[in-house]
Amino acid sequence: MQLSRFPKALAAGTINNTNVTLYQYSTGTYLTPTVSLVGTQVINIAPTTNLVANSQYQVYISPNNLVTNNVGVPVQAYAYNFTAGTAVDNAAPTISSVAPPDTSANIGTNAGVSVNFNKAINPVSVTGSSIQLSGGSVTEVPSSISFSSDYTRTMIIPQAPLPSSTTMTIAISGVTSEAGVVVANKTTQFNTMAGPDFRPPSVVHSSVDNGQVVGTNAAFAMQFDKPMDQGSVNPAGTQYVYLYDYTLGGYVAFTVSFSADLTTVILTPTANLGASHQFQMCSYYMTDLSGNAQNNFCIGFYTGTGTDTTGPAVQLVSPPSGSTGVGINAPVQIMFNELISGASIGGVTLKQGSSVIPTTATLYDGDRGIQLRPMAPLATGTVYTINVTGVKDITGNNQSAFPSKSFTTGTGTDLVTPTVVSTYPTYGLTNVPVNAVLQAVFSKAMGPASFDANTSFTLRDASNNAVPATITFSADFKTVTLQPNSNLTGGGTQYYFEIGYQAYLYDIGGNQLSYGYIPFTTQ
Numbered sequence: 001m002q003l004s005r006f007p008k009a010l011a012a013g014t015i016n017n018t019n020v021t022l023y024q025y026s027t028g029t030y031l032t033p034t035v036s037l038v039g040t041q042v043i044n045i046a047p048t049t050n051l052v053a054n055s056q057y058q059v060y061i062s063p064n065n066l067v068t069n070n071v072g073v074p075v076q077a078y079a080y081n082f083t084a085g086t087a088v089d090n091a092a093p094t095i096s097s098v099a100p101p102d103t104s105a106n107i108g109t110n111a112g113v114s115v116n117f118n119k120a121i122n123p124v125s126v127t128g129s130s131i132q133l134s135g136g137s138v139t140e141v142p143s144s145i146s147f148s149s150d151y152t153r154t155m156i157i158p159q160a161p162l163p164s165s166t167t168m169t170i171a172i173s174g175v176t177s178e179a180g181v182v183v184a185n186k187t188t189q190f191n192t193m194a195g196p197d198f199r200p201p202s203v204v205h206s207s208v209d210n211g212q213v214v215g216t217n218a219a220f221a222m223q224f225d226k227p228m229d230q231g232s233v234n235p236a237g238t239q240y241v242y243l244y245d246y247t248l249g250g251y252v253a254f255t256v257s258f259s260a261d262l263t264t265v266i267l268t269p270t271a272n273l274g275a276s277h278q279f280q281m282c283s284y285y286m287t288d289l290s291g292n293a294q295n296n297f298c299i300g301f302y303t304g305t306g307t308d309t310t311g312p313a314v315q316l317v318s319p320p321s322g323s324t325g326v327g328i329n330a331p332v333q334i335m336f337n338e339l340i341s342g343a344s345i346g347g348v349t350l351k352q353g354s355s356v357i358p359t360t361a362t363l364y365d366g367d368r369g370i371q372l373r374p375m376a377p378l379a380t381g382t383v384y385t386i387n388v389t390g391v392k393d394i395t396g397n398n399q400s401a402f403p404s405k406s407f408t409t410g411t412g413t414d415l416v417t418p419t420v421v422s423t424y425p426t427y428g429l430t431n432v433p434v435n436a437v438l439q440a441v442f443s444k445a446m447g448p449a450s451f452d453a454n455t456s457f458t459l460r461d462a463s464n465n466a467v468p469a470t471i472t473f474s475a476d477f478k479t480v481t482l483q484p485n486s487n488l489t490g491g492g493t494q495y496y497f498e499i500g501y502q503a504y505l506y507d508i509g510g511n512q513l514s515y516g517y518i519p520f521t522t523q
């Protein structure tokens with residue numbers, strides 16, 4: 001066992017069994033462990049035999065004021081009690097999550113590091129060296145190191161901002177369990193943005209609406225406008241993210257998973273919910289990858305009398321059916337009306353005739369979409385078909401039938417970036433009618449399956465809430481319209497029309513649009 005790190009180097013000659021004691025209450029005896037100094041500031045106490053199961057012990061440092069620092073000043077006496085467990089622990093802890101995660105980008109320079117483990121770790125083993133954050137020519141020095149109450153999560157805040165636009169490396173080496181078993185080394189990297197990120201994340205879409213009636217077999221999801229730290233969900237058994245059954249007066253047990261892009265947290269109850277019950281789903285204190293705490297979110301809903309068997313339905317496909325001249329580098333995107341299970345996407349294929357084209361399949365938009373990226377350029381002037389079968393939602397319901405869609409490639413690759421030609425409203429426009437229809441005209445045909453009224457092509461109010469709206473496309477997919485489902489609030493109310501701002505938009509060839517948001521006020 002290792003005791004707390006001392007602020008100054010200790011005198012090694014004062015570290016012995018007299019000045020550092022280990023007392024066993026059940027026998028009323030002082031044990032004679034091997035006592036040593038690790039480095040210059042950590043005392044290690046190694047019992048010569050295993051402790052007795054369920055027995056209580058006391059560690060006492062400097063009961064006689066004879067432990068000193070290296071200039072002869074006695075350290076303050078310190079004692080603490082603990083109880084041994086029931087078995088020998090030789091299993092190494094494993095790393096459950098690291099934030100910022102490997103390969104993540106656009107991380108604020110104000111970010112710290114959070115690491116979650118599958119079991120309690122020895123807090124003294126966590127230092128700026130055993131969890132080292134470095135980048136460029138900088139090795140960050142911790143300003144603070146903190147832990148969850150069960151010591152399965154550690155959070156490290158650097159003394160100084162991270163260097164901007166830099167690849168940072170997190171190197172974990174030397175962290176141990178409470179029994180001293182070393183965690184396997186792990187190294188990850190992330191990239192910082194040009195400056196800090198202080199914007200708190202918000203839930204922009206949930207799988208259940210306020211007051212909605214759902215099936216007793218429902219699973220639930222909350223989609224944020226930023227990637228989230230997986231380890232910030234209910235550390236040490238807290239109930240910050242929960243499902244609560246008002247009818248029974250208790251919390252619902254569930255398992256937690258995340259979408260591939262870390263924007264969506266999925267709560268899957270371990271058993272069907274009670275029929276005709278009232279529930280609440282809430283999320284508090286989760287943090288994004290820069291360490292910003294979320295804007296709190298809570299919603300109420302009800303269960304019906306039975307299960308829900310309605311499966312997901314395809315909403316949009318890119319390239320659109322019948323498209324011609326499509327770049328041979330184009331990806332395929334399929335957007336659904338709800339979250340889908342990543343384990344069920346094997347039946348989503350791209351074919352040329354009867355031959356399946358090898359592709360890499362990934363999920364996007366908080367697991368509402370599937371993207372197929374061909375592993376080699378497509379053939380020119382060739383017809384391809386998109387087939388979507390076997391997809392399930394997060395509850396396990398099968399998709400509704402969807403006919404194959406076809407497109408034809410052009411003569412080569414498409415690497416031209418799309419631009420915004422015009423918008424309505426224009427930037428800063430005032431006196432916009434409350435029944436306004438928003439519109440953007442693009443330089444190229446856009447991929448409709450990248451347009452989402454909750455994330456990528458969005459109208460938001462001044463509180464960052466997405467305004468419910470419907471998206472439609474012109475025949476050439478260059479003009480996209482956003483129709484709010486009801487009139488806006490008048491009287492000079494501020495709104496923001498976001499075009500690829502919080503989630504990317506792409507053209508049919510898969511080229512990313514770089515744009516932003518348009519503020520305007522109503523009349």
